[in-house]
Amino acid sequence: MKQVLLQKGKAFVADVPAPKVNDDQVLVQVAYSAISAGTEVSAIRNSGKSVLASALEKPQNIAKVAAMVKERGFSGAVRQIMGKLEETQAVGYSASGVVVAVGKGIEDIRVGDRVACAGAGIANHAQLISVPRNLCVKVPQGVSLKLASTVTLGSIALQGIRRTDPKLGESTCVIGLGILGQLTVQMLKANGIRVVGVDVDRSRVDTAVALGMDRGLVDGLVDVNEEILRFSGGCGVDSVIITASSAISDILNNAMKIVRKKGRVVVVGAVGMDIEREDFYKKELDLLISTSYGPGRYDEKYETQGVDYPYAYVRWTENRNMAAYLELVDRGVIKLGMLISGVYPIESAGAAYEKLGSTSSKPMIMLLEYDKEVLRETKVVVCRIGGSSDRIQVALIGAGGFAKTTLLPNFGRLSKYYQIYAVVSGRGENALATASKCNAQYASTDYEEVLRDEHVDMVVIATRHNRHAEIAIQAAKAGKAVFLEKPMALNESELAKLIEVLEETKVPFTVGFNRRFSPYAQKIDDITRSRINPMIINYRMNAGYIPRDNWVHSDEGGGRNIGEACHIYDLFTFLTNCKVNSVIAYSITPVTDQYLRNDNFVVSMKFEDGSVCNLIYTSLGNNSVPKEQMDIYFDGRVVIMNDYRAMSVFGRGNGDLKTARQEKGHSEELSAFAKSVREGNGYPIPLWQLVQSSKISFDVEEIL
Numbered sequence: 001m002k003q004v005l006l007q008k009g010k011a012f013v014a015d016v017p018a019p020k021v022n023d024d025q026v027l028v029q030v031a032y033s034a035i036s037a038g039t040e041v042s043a044i045r046n047s048g049k050s051v052l053a054s055a056l057e058k059p060q061n062i063a064k065v066a067a068m069v070k071e072r073g074f075s076g077a078v079r080q081i082m083g084k085l086e087e088t089q090a091v092g093y094s095a096s097g098v099v100v101a102v103g104k105g106i107e108d109i110r111v112g113d114r115v116a117c118a119g120a121g122i123a124n125h126a127q128l129i130s131v132p133r134n135l136c137v138k139v140p141q142g143v144s145l146k147l148a149s150t151v152t153l154g155s156i157a158l159q160g161i162r163r164t165d166p167k168l169g170e171s172t173c174v175i176g177l178g179i180l181g182q183l184t185v186q187m188l189k190a191n192g193i194r195v196v197g198v199d200v201d202r203s204r205v206d207t208a209v210a211l212g213m214d215r216g217l218v219d220g221l222v223d224v225n226e227e228i229l230r231f232s233g234g235c236g237v238d239s240v241i242i243t244a245s246s247a248i249s250d251i252l253n254n255a256m257k258i259v260r261k262k263g264r265v266v267v268v269g270a271v272g273m274d275i276e277r278e279d280f281y282k283k284e285l286d287l288l289i290s291t292s293y294g295p296g297r298y299d300e301k302y303e304t305q306g307v308d309y310p311y312a313y314v315r316w317t318e319n320r321n322m323a324a325y326l327e328l329v330d331r332g333v334i335k336l337g338m339l340i341s342g343v344y345p346i347e348s349a350g351a352a353y354e355k356l357g358s359t360s361s362k363p364m365i366m367l368l369e370y371d372k373e374v375l376r377e378t379k380v381v382v383c384r385i386g387g388s389s390d391r392i393q394v395a396l397i398g399a400g401g402f403a404k405t406t407l408l409p410n411f412g413r414l415s416k417y418y419q420i421y422a423v424v425s426g427r428g429e430n431a432l433a434t435a436s437k438c439n440a441q442y443a444s445t446d447y448e449e450v451l452r453d454e455h456v457d458m459v460v461i462a463t464r465h466n467r468h469a470e471i472a473i474q475a476a477k478a479g480k481a482v483f484l485e486k487p488m489a490l491n492e493s494e495l496a497k498l499i500e501v502l503e504e505t506k507v508p509f510t511v512g513f514n515r516r517f518s519p520y521a522q523k524i525d526d527i528t529r530s531r532i533n534p535m536i537i538n539y540r541m542n543a544g545y546i547p548r549d550n551w552v553h554s555d556e557g558g559g560r561n562i563g564e565a566c567h568i569y570d571l572f573t574f575l576t577n578c579k580v581n582s583v584i585a586y587s588i589t590p591v592t593d594q595y596l597r598n599d600n601f602v603v604s605m606k607f608e609d610g611s612v613c614n615l616i617y618t619s620l621g622n623n624s625v626p627k628e629q630m631d632i633y634f635d636g637r638v639v640i641m642n643d644y645r646a647m648s649v650f651g652r653g654n655g656d657l658k659t660a661r662q663e664k665g666h667s668e669e670l671s672a673f674a675k676s677v678r679e680g681n682g683y684p685i686p687l688w689q690l691v692q693s694s695k696i697s698f699d700v701e702e703i704l
Helices: 037-047 051-057 060-086 151-164 179-190 202-210 224-231 250-258 277-282 318-330 346-356 401-413 428-437 447-452 465-477 492-505 519-528 560-576 666-679 687-703
Strands: 002-007 010-015 025-036 094-102 114-118 128-132 136-138 171-175 194-199 215-218 237-242 259-267 286-289 340-345 365-369 379-381 392-397 418-424 442-444 458-461 481-484 509-511 536-542 580-587 600-607 612-618 628-634 637-642 646-650
Touching: 002 346, 002 428, 010 346, 025 037, 025 114, 025 151, 025 346, 037 346, 094 128, 094 151, 114 128, 114 151, 114 318, 136 318, 151 179, 151 237, 151 259, 151 286, 151 318, 171 179, 171 250, 179 194, 179 202, 194 202, 194 224, 202 215, 215 224, 224 250, 237 250, 250 259, 250 277, 340 346, 346 365, 379 428, 392 401, 392 447, 392 666, 401 418, 401 428, 401 666, 418 428, 418 447, 428 442, 442 447, 447 458, 447 465, 458 465, 465 481, 465 492, 481 666, 492 687, 509 666, 509 687, 519 560, 519 628, 519 637, 519 646, 536 560, 560 600, 560 612, 560 687, 580 687, 600 687
Parallel strands: 171 194, 171 237, 194 215, 237 259, 259 286, 340 365, 392 418, 392 458, 418 442, 458 481, 481 509, 536 612
Antiparallel strands: 002 010, 025 094, 025 128, 025 365, 094 114, 114 136, 379 442, 536 628, 580 600, 600 612, 628 637, 637 646
């Protein structure tokens, strides 16, 4: 299918794999999508900025880069930053079309329904989009799909008005008369509000007046403050809605001058927020931010998992705002004819974006139009050069941040063993960009495609955690070698099914427990192998705080004990090379909702050889302290390993080690697995150890 992508400040149309319809989503064949001048011009500019420009614009980025250099070394940090800059981005966030497939869990929308869709990264400029239920609404019969494609813009404007809470007979000033300002003016008039609007562009002021605005002011041609004071009878307007976009704070501070005492200023557009206190304080003003389309925005449970808010308690959600806007269009309250500057076929999207960035004309909104006939092909060929028969042909399933910044660079370093043959991602543009970067044969949005492909020798599963066991089972049944990122499974049932299939198929298999392969763990194993007595191992993981609404804590992630602490359970199993006898665990009892039990806990376990291993896992700490430290005590000796950068051995002999950057064993584990795949000897990590590490995490989770 065709999709508009952005790279290095340029928009272009590419053929990308079509999305599959997921559970709780609908697959929509797009008829029209709306290009918003403000948002999308900003996206183009940002994609073309240099690293230095971005850092200077947001100085906090400098600290992030410094941390990246510390972790990955200078060259590794540069590669990651440049890779980020070179990434292609999907654009678009407002579209309309016809439903062509419905996923499980959707009961109130059917194939053939006309819908309007919202969401950055979802309602893309693309021929097909897969949309969660709460981000699409049915289009009223009297509204064309052309007009319905503006649903997101209308919802943003409507939410700004809801935040303002205007009362019948009040006066409001709208600053910025682009598309959001124009829609805001019309909605305010429908509420019985007297409206004055301000913009630097006379044509936009004239348009708003033609559409019913009471008074229009061209900034720079008149004294805006004086005219607004006159308009409001000398008191100042009751409220100001800022729909303009500017990096400077003058717009916000001037808004506080023109609003009455006890008035309201609502920020919808992206403006500078360095507030001058005097007017704000003396007038005792209410300054409010309007977040996009309404309640539910940026809430993953609402937007992607379909969890709605109770109607009686949250009357106007994101979805209900979308429906209300379309009803206003249906009733003729909103007039869009004068606001649409042009309709372009998808093939001419580049020309539309050029016009958008032109300084000679300032279109408010343009639409892209799509063909009625669309190929729903989930596979796109990237490179026609055949795979090498002497290398392991790899299909990557899941092309997220970890796969792109850690796994793929290491596969590149081990190109004598591996060749990336295919890349699968739920987002077609991501699959295509990643596949192109590593010269894969093809990109796909359907992982079953690679399982059917006889050329694929091995799959790497790097999806979200709840899909790990399911896909691994299918891959093993298809006869593929399986490299499964941790965790191995999220529960006993999944684990049992996976073990059964592995024992039946005998395919080469491993889990991404990389720490045991690090030069530090390998050297510790050499040192401790000849010990006479058991060990005591203390491991501290200063894991860092992750907000509780992050997917890691959800059913998709399984929590940090199962999803990350399993690394350390594997390391303990590796160093003792023993079955575990007993596991006890204690968590904190949080006073507030900020912290969770299962990312703040202490685990103590005893192994068959008598060794005792303790893990402190916490998100309570501070990132200025290294993330991981391990202390080992045995036979009159002490080993201290500091964050996989340095190790000191105290007692007889020596074994100190220091590396220029963190060495956590990612490359070494892939080398070990290549040997297993080539020699057909199954598991670089014994299966019983993989299973034990997983079961320890389940035991700990149950205790916590």
